[in-house]
Amino acid sequence: MYDIKWIRENAEAFDTGLKRRGLEPLSSSLLALDDTRRSAIAKAQSAQERRNALSKEIGKAMGAKDVALADSLKAEVASLKELQPALEAQEKAAVEVLNEQLAAIPNLPHDDVPEGADEHGNVVKSVHGEAPEKTGGRLFGFNQLKEHYELGEALGQMDFETAAKLSGSRFVVLSQRLARLNRAIGQFMLDTHTEEHGYTEVNPPLMVRDDAMFGTAQLPKFREDQFRAGEDHWLIPTAEVPLTNLVRESILSEEELPRRYTALTPCFRSEAGSAGRDTRGMLRQHQFEKVELVSITAPEKSREEHERMLACAEAVLKKLDLHYRVMTLCTGDMGFASQKTYDIEVWLPGQKTYREISSCSVCGDFQARRMNARYRAGEGGSPRFVHTLNGSGTAVGRALIAVMENYQNADGSITVPDALVPYMRGVTRIEKA
Template sequence: MHDIRSIRDNPAAFDAGLGRRGLQPAAAGIVALDERRRALLTEIQAGLARRNEASKAIGAAKARKDEATAQALMAEVSALKERLPAIEAEEKGIADELGGRLASLPNLPLGDVPAGADENDNALVHERGSRPDFAFAVKEHDAIGPALGLDFETGAMLAGSRFTFVRGSAARLHRALGQFMLDTLTADHGYEETVVPLMVRDEVMFGTGQLPKFAEDSFQTTDGRWLIPTSEVSLTNTVREQILSEEALPLRFTALSPCFRSEAGAAGRDTRGYIRQHQFEKVEMVSIVTPETSDDEHERMTACAEDILTKLGLAFRRMKLCTGDMGFSAARTYDLEVWLPGQGRYREISSCSTCTDFQARRMNARYRPEGEKATRFVHTLNGSGLAVGRTVVAVVENYQQEDGSVAVPEVLQPYLRGLNRLERISAS
């Protein structure tokens, strides 16, 4: 959500930010609605004050037996009682329209975000790790995976497209990766482990920006709750409608949870394999911080995700997303893309964003700086640490062996009771 006062004070800057997002100017219409609403509020306040004043004057007029004045005052009060509800209804309608317009507009990009239309305009920050060399023809994960337990056919039979039944070696690898990610983030980087609700209310989805604009991208239950598309939704909203003390910040949470996405805009993309699923697991990082520390926190969070990839021995690169490729709530986003030798290209495995105070305003999440009476909005950040299914894909492709087995990265072997190789579970 945007600060209406900042739009009033600098409409040109607001429109310039929208323009960088590829959107048309909106400040003039927003300011006009706000001015009309404020005028109506002033009229309501004046009317209420006059009604109270006139009501008191009626008694005084009757006490001195001035019936003419009393009748005039009674007529004025009656007219105000009739008029005020209409003004209040108009003000509410304008407030709702204003709120709807503000809620539909994305966060403004920070100044260092590169301009661009889509992923082709993203900027390379750095590359890390070494791509593996193979003495044989490498395969993609969907060719290797079925023999290890990535059962795409059974998943589709049970639930339809973009669902996978995972068993055997692949299931063990999946479990090991999730636990390794959680252990790394909690033990090495100070995140607090959590278990989150997987279904949330409308206002919780609104708080992080999924509603109202992106309802079709999520699944809704029969009782009106929403299946979370990421545990960012649950974790970030833990501070909604609260005033935190400055000393309580930063808050850093992590969770391994199932995630559910309709992939409404992904028709025809990644229809094969385990890259894009309706149901998947992800380890999420969320930070709640003061505005002064949010830029440093963004770097810290992204480095935490990079540390997991480094420990797994996977080659990756960090990309700074351009204005046309960022998510709705983000003010700056770093994507981590892992090298997939089977596909011969980098693919996204983590996305780390700072949302500045955009989500905090939607949630009314504030803190009180030490020694001050006034409150400020917190800054919120979120990132993947990592998407578990995509990491399974990365491990399978990067550690594949000529005989169809997959070597286990050393850091994962303790989670697999020392197992150093995932063997085929079938001859298929």
């Protein structure tokens, strides 16, 4: 969400940022709407001021026993009073039209974000490790690598057919030790972020209202991607929504920042527009689990916090000894609310490709304005909008996929990574029951 005053004072920079996003200039049309809003406000204020002045004049006329003048002034007051609702309606309509337009505009990218139209314009920031099948590591001498769903179905612990009977496509039933491994991954990640990285664990609601979804920018633009839950609620697409909204409509003290939250929750997405993509396996599900990271910071600290959040997400993959790369997303591939985004892409040897497992974004004050989330800098300072950041720490289902494919054995069994053995009650290998 934008401050129209900032756009008026920085119209050229605003249009330049939109151009980098692949959008046409909008400052002129927005300022024209703001002029309409200003005019409507001025008319309503002028009418009210005239009514106030007339009231005084009526009093003087009555005191002078000038009945004719008093009646004339009263008639003008009545006329203005009758006009007032129409003027207020014009003002309200002008404000709503402007806000609707502002709410539909994506965040502007930081200057150091690479330009590009789509994912082909993304840039490699760093690479951790090497693909194990290329280095003679744990898959040495084993060439028939399978994808996760082939492994899971052969183990009899990953059932898409039964899930389809229960819920339709893009669902899965995990059972036995694969279900335990999935739970272990989530708990391991949550413990890592709370015990080592200083995040506060939260167990938030899984259903939120419209204003919470608006605050983090899922609404109104991405309505079709969400699942409605009754008339008043939405199922959360990510814990980013409730975690970020914890500070909505509040003024924090500077000493309270940064605030760092984490949660392990189910997430629900309609996957609108993804027909035909990743239809096999667990890569793109309507329901999945994710460990979310959210930071609320002062503006001067948000860039530094972004790098810190990325390092926290990377740490869990390093503990699992997974090969991955970090990508800096280009202007055409960033999320709607993001100023800059890093994607972590884990290597999946069964697919012989990298797939996103985490996305860490800094949003500046874009979400804070929509939530009216502020802080007060120092004693007696004026409230300022906080900066918000969010990231996956990481997606549990995709981490399960990565573990299965990277730790598969020639006989179809899965070796449990050392970091997860304590969460598996000492089980070191998952085999067919």
